[in-house]
Amino acid sequence: MTKKQKNMLYRIIIAAVIYIPLFVMEHMGKLEFETTFPISFLLFMVPYVIVGWDIVYRAVRNISHGQVFDENFLMCIATFGALGVQEYSEAVAVMLFYQIGELFQGYAVGKSRQSISEMMDICPEYANIEVDGQLKQVDPDDVSVGDIIVVKAGERIPLDGVVVSGTSFVDTSALTGESVPRKVGEGSEIISGCVNGSGLLKVKTTKEFDDSTVAKILELVENASSKKAKVENFITKFAKYYTPFVVCAAVVLAIFPPLVLSQPFGEWLKRACIFLVISCPCALVISVPLGFFGGIGAASRQGVLVKGSNYLEVLSEMKTIVFDKTGTLTKGEFAVSKILPGEECKEEELLEMAALAEGFSDHPVAGALKNAYVERVSSALSMERVADAREIPGHGIMARIDGNLVCAGNAKLMEKEGVWYEANPEPGTVVYLAKDGIYMGSIVISDTVKPEARQAISQLRRSGVAKTVMLTGDRREVGEAVAHELGIDQVYTDLLPGDKVDKVESLLSELGEKERLGFVGDGINDAPVLGRADIGIAMGSMGSDAAIEAADIVLMDDDIMKISAVMRIARQTLKIVKQNIVFALLVKAAVLLLGALGMANMWEAVFADVGVSVIAILNSMRTLKVK
Amino acid sequence: MKKKFKLVDLDCANCAAKMENAIKKIDGVTDANVSFMMQKMTIEADDARFDEIMQEVVRVCKKVEPDCQIQM
Numbered sequence: 001m002t003k004k005q006k007n008m009l010y011r012i013i014i015a016a017v018i019y020i021p022l023f024v025m026e027h028m029g030k031l032e033f034e035t036t037f038p039i040s041f042l043l044f045m046v047p048y049v050i051v052g053w054d055i056v057y058r059a060v061r062n063i064s065h066g067q068v069f070d071e072n073f074l075m076c077i078a079t080f081g082a083l084g085v086q087e088y089s090e091a092v093a094v095m096l097f098y099q100i101g102e103l104f105q106g107y108a109v110g111k112s113r114q115s116i117s118e119m120m121d122i123c124p125e126y127a128n129i130e131v132d133g134q135l136k137q138v139d140p141d142d143v144s145v146g147d148i149i150v151v152k153a154g155e156r157i158p159l160d161g162v163v164v165s166g167t168s169f170v171d172t173s174a175l176t177g178e179s180v181p182r183k184v185g186e187g188s189e190i191i192s193g194c195v196n197g198s199g200l201l202k203v204k205t206t207k208e209f210d211d212s213t214v215a216k217i218l219e220l221v222e223n224a225s226s227k228k229a230k231v232e233n234f235i236t237k238f239a240k241y242y243t244p245f246v247v248c249a250a251v252v253l254a255i256f257p258p259l260v261l262s263q264p265f266g267e268w269l270k271r272a273c274i275f276l277v278i279s280c281p282c283a284l285v286i287s288v289p290l291g292f293f294g295g296i297g298a299a300s301r302q303g304v305l306v307k308g309s310n311y312l313e314v315l316s317e318m319k320t321i322v323f324d325k326t327g328t329l330t331k332g333e334f335a336v337s338k339i340l341p342g343e344e345c346k347e348e349e350l351l352e353m354a355a356l357a358e359g360f361s362d363h364p365v366a367g368a369l370k371n372a373y374v375e376r377v378s379s380a381l382s383m384e385r386v387a388d389a390r391e392i393p394g395h396g397i398m399a400r401i402d403g404n405l406v407c408a409g410n411a412k413l414m415e416k417e418g419v420w421y422e423a424n425p426e427p428g429t430v431v432y433l434a435k436d437g438i439y440m441g442s443i444v445i446s447d448t449v450k451p452e453a454r455q456a457i458s459q460l461r462r463s464g465v466a467k468t469v470m471l472t473g474d475r476r477e478v479g480e481a482v483a484h485e486l487g488i489d490q491v492y493t494d495l496l497p498g499d500k501v502d503k504v505e506s507l508l509s510e511l512g513e514k515e516r517l518g519f520v521g522d523g524i525n526d527a528p529v530l531g532r533a534d535i536g537i538a539m540g541s542m543g544s545d546a547a548i549e550a551a552d553i554v555l556m557d558d559d560i561m562k563i564s565a566v567m568r569i570a571r572q573t574l575k576i577v578k579q580n581i582v583f584a585l586l587v588k589a590a591v592l593l594l595g596a597l598g599m600a601n602m603w604e605a606v607f608a609d610v611g612v613s614v615i616a617i618l619n620s621m622r623t624l625k626v627k
Numbered sequence: 628m629k630k631k632f633k634l635v636d637l638d639c640a641n642c643a644a645k646m647e648n649a650i651k652k653i654d655g656v657t658d659a660n661v662s663f664m665m666q667k668m669t670i671e672a673d674d675a676r677f678d679e680i681m682q683e684v685v686r687v688c689k690k691v692e693p694d695c696q697i698q699m
Contacts, residue, residue: 004636058693065690071639106638113666236644285641289663 001107008103012096015051019092022047026089044088052079052095071280074247081254081273082602085266090602094277097603101610108617109286113293123218124158124192140192140209151201156193160212161203163188168199172557193217216548217305227308228289231577235288239281246592250275253596267598274595277605283584287616288577294623295573303556304566305540311552314535315570319515321465321563322504324529325472325482327522328539328560330447334364336372337448338426341441348377350441354433357399357408359383361391365429368445392416396431407434414439427481446478452561454486459564463571466515469507471500471529497525504532520560521547537563572626580616587612629671633698637666642692649687655680668697 059072082091126137128150140158169181172194193214254272257263292309299306326332341350355373358366389399396409414421419434428446469490472479479493519533527550530536538551539558591608594600643663650659658671672680
């Protein structure tokens with residue numbers, strides 16, 4: 001609690017201690033004084049002033065500033081009205097409960113704000129720079145690109161850069177939600193906001209602080225509340241009309257029946273006061289944005305940045321999801337996916353032969369073969385066994401291995417050399433191998449599908465996505481094979497970057513009302529599509545800066561499984577927000593109606609105002625905990 | 628120029644919305660955003676007249692919510 005809140009708490013306690021005996025005495029009939037001097041009024045004024053003087057003061061001050069219809073003013077009118085009809089006890093009670101509610105509300109909002117900012121506590125306070133052999137702490141803002149900074153164990157990495165010396169494990173959980181620390185060493189790129197686990201790192205900065213990941217993320221999160229959901233805008237508009245409407249109704253209620261129908265003035269004034277107590281839209285004005293804020297917070301704890309509450313709203317209505325293939329569903333790197341040895345040869349032998357033949361090449365295919373060999377057979381490739389390796393452009397490589405002539409290349413090479421081979425129809429790049437003119441087998445190299453992709457797709461389907469689509473610039477066989485493997489409904493292949501926008505547009509036109517389309521890409525030439533879709537989801541760690549800027553949602557650790565998790569958070573957030581709206585409006589409407597009919601008292605009105613507010617806030621705080 | 632300010636004792640969401648609207652009406656302010664959740668205010672305004680505009684912003688905020696302080 002802040003000092004201000006503590007003060008308020010003391011005032012409430014003191015006022016309550018004075019009020020309760022007065023209340024009891026009144027009910028036992030001991031406060032009936034037979035004098036013209038208003039003793040009981042003065043007695044009740046003591047707790048009233050203690051607990052509510054600031055409300056009266058603020059009401060007067062704000063009116064002098066031209067701010068009329070604020071809560072302070074309304075509470076004053078309501079309590080003055082109660083005093084006017086000699087309901088002293090209720091006037092104090094209304095003020096007391098109002099203040100308790102306000103205190104609780106302030107505390108709850110502060111608490112949830114704190115827990116969100118703790119979660120987003122990724123901002124580095126300083127950077128260490130070496131000056132004349134001495135470490136000096138400077139503001140990260142003052143470090144320029146190319147400077148060498150020193151990050152000690154346990155410190156937060158202040159700027160993006162490349163490690164020049166030292167090895168360590170870095171904890172990226174604050175940024176990506178990934179709890180396994182990542183190993184870094186000389187040459188590794190590291191991003192700001194992560195925590196250096198064990199070793200001392202010297203880092204050469206590659207970006208200024210303002211362009212570093214951490215500054216960008218903070219900016220995104222801070223700006224998130226400015227992009228409001230439709231529900232939020234509705235509430236803002238609603239609040240604008242609600243208060244004047246209820247206040248006018250109260251005035252009519254106070255004046256019309258007594259004057260026209262000659263009803264007792266006091267009774268109708270009381271009913272009007274009940275209206276005034278309920279006239280504040282606080283429950284909605286606070287709980288709705290708080291709910292969205294909590295939802296965004298819950299998503300960021302999962303390593304997903306949502307750039308505004310409107311995107312949570314859209315996400316909850318997502319019916320079609322379009323994926324880019326390379327880098328999103330697949331790793332975007334080549335790897336050996338299949339080894340098909342011929343009759344004369346074993347798998348390892350074939351792989352060894354291929355790796356040796358391609359050993360001197362720096363083509364991605366060669367890299368994939370060498371990696372596979374290192375992974376599956378042995379860590380050392382004895383290149384001294386290879387002689388006369390030469391590349392035949394557009395065909396492959398011919399080399400002497402242990403004196404035998406080995407050909408490694410595509411079908412054209414086999415035909416050129418007159419070797420019989422077994423055609424391999426697999427999608428991807430196929431390398432055929434022949435030794436001394438005899439076919440040995442073939443190896444398929446393809447972009448590997450992310451291991452979690454299939455599960456991610458089926459989870460999305462379970463979360464209510466009706467259609468999954470894949471777009472790729474790749475060949476038809478490759479695209480269709482991937483789509484089939486992952487269980488994707490539709491696939492469009494051989495697309496140029498511009499075609500992707502057209503495809504997304506035609507998919508958008510197929511959507512019904514209240515159905516939304518999301519696009520997921522890694523950002524390499526995806527930015528236009530990300531912008532065109534109802535909701536653009538980009539890969540954060542692999543994607544380009546342009547994509548992160550164009551996207552509405554960023555997956556910090558590139559894990560597409562998180563999409564369905566965020567959809568769940570979005571749904572839950574919307575559900576909680578709607579619960580609050582319906583609950584608050586119903587209670588208020590009910591008490592207004594009962595109040596107008598003379599069936600509600602001040603106590604119920606206070607509950608409809610502050611009680612509802614507190615309940616709605618507590619409900620909103622649940623969004624923070626959505627997993 | 629865009630600048631951020633911390634707000635102290637911004638206690639009600641309704642006031643934040645009122646402050647935002649009032650600031651947006653000031654001449655020379657291109658965009659303003661008062662975030663109740665972050666307790667922060669972002670103001671985008673004319674470079675040349677920024678200080679002058681800020682004085683006006685402080686005045687307007689005092690009028691709407693006198694308890695709230697802008698940290699410069």
